Amino acid sequence: MVDAGVRVSNVSKSFGADGARVKVLDDVSLTIGMGEFVSVIGPSGCGKSTLLKVVAGLIDADGGKVEIDGSTVRAAAADKRIGLVPQSPALLPWRTVLDNVRLPLTVNRRANAGRAIRDPKELLASFGLGHAMQKYPGQLSGGMQQRAAIARAFVFDPAIMLMDEPFSALDEMNRDQQRLGLLEFWQSNRKAVLFVTHSVPEAIMLSDRIVVMAAHPGRIDRIIDVDLPRPRTEEAYASDEFRELERVVRTALHEVMGGAHV
Ligand SMILES: Nc1ncnc2c1ncn2[C@@H]1O[C@H](COP(=O)(O)OP(=O)(O)OP(=O)(O)O)[C@@H](O)[C@H]1O
Numbered sequence: 001m002v003d004a005g006v007r008v009s010n011v012s013k014s015f016g017a018d019g020a021r022v023k024v025l026d027d028v029s030l031t032i033g034m035g036e037f038v039s040v041i042g043p044s045g046c047g048k049s050t051l052l053k054v055v056a057g058l059i060d061a062d063g064g065k066v067e068i069d070g071s072t073v074r075a076a077a078a079d080k081r082i083g084l085v086p087q088s089p090a091l092l093p094w095r096t097v098l099d100n101v102r103l104p105l106t107v108n109r110r111a112n113a114g115r116a117i118r119d120p121k122e123l124l125a126s127f128g129l130g131h132a133m134q135k136y137p138g139q140l141s142g143g144m145q146q147r148a149a150i151a152r153a154f155v156f157d158p159a160i161m162l163m164d165e166p167f168s169a170l171d172e173m174n175r176d177q178q179r180l181g182l183l184e185f186w187q188s189n190r191k192a193v194l195f196v197t198h199s200v201p202e203a204i205m206l207s208d209r210i211v212v213m214a215a216h217p218g219r220i221d222r223i224i225d226v227d228l229p230r231p232r233t234e235e236a237y238a239s240d241e242f243r244e245l246e247r248v249v250r251t252a253l254h255e256v257m258g259g260a261h262v
């Protein structure tokens with residue numbers, strides 16, 4: 001058994017008042033090894049963001065348990081061991097890109113003393129934003145803003161990285177470029193990643209495993225192994241293995257969506 005970066009055991013979560021309670025997560029169990037990249041894919045509303053928020057400690061589950069790196073979510077969050085890129089990036093428009101990335105370091109400075117941190121300038125450079133550090137978010141393209149949000153999540157060099165559709169607002173060409181950039185960064189900065197996406201090729205290109213969720217109630221339908229060799233580059237898209245995996249994942253989605261076109 002590999003060291004578990006994230007261990008989710010029998011987690012359940014419902015929303016709504018008594019008469020109209022909706023079960024959004026039903027007995028979800030999942031382990032992400034240290035340095036493993038796991039994607040979650042599934043129909044809109046099936047609970048992907050809710051699962052991510054439970055793992056991030058932003059919302060409490062009703063039942064079950066989440067362990068991060070052997071400790072509770074609360075302890076891991078307090079210790080800055082969890083990095084989060086939310087579904088819509090929240091860069092502050094009145095701060096430069098560099099100041100946005102520095103922001104987590106300046107909040108609660110005393111608690112951060114002695115903590116391992118990464119140099120914001122180096123991080124921005126490795127995400128291709130070295131030239132844009134003094135610009136404001138409004139002066140950047142959508143893809144560049146996303147990269148800044150991702151760079152910011154790496155400032156405390158967390159062991160666990162949670163990303164909720166970080167590239168969903170981008171057009172396909174830009175998106176592909178961003179995902180290859182992330183892949184390259186991750187290949188030399190291995191973290192346990194939980195990555196939510198709607199894109200089948202994106203899930204395959206990035207992941208070691210793909211978790212397919214079903215809705216009503218939100219649950220794990222199956223987990224698909226992605227055995228493509230690493231490091232992966234653009235050429236992986238053209239391989240027969242890639243296309244076969246695409247077929248497998250699309251069929252799984254088709255089934256959980258009750259035959260709706262994916
Ligand atoms: N705070 C909340 N209060 C009440 N209901 C909520 C809350 N958060 C999420 N839900 C409901 O839970 C369900 C799952 O939401 P969630 O955001 O996890 O879905 P998702 O899989 O991330 O969808 P998408 O792909 O559209 O982002 C939805 O029906 C949503 O309306």
Ligand SMILES: [Mg+2]
Binds near residue numbers: 049050087
């Ligand atoms: Mg979501």
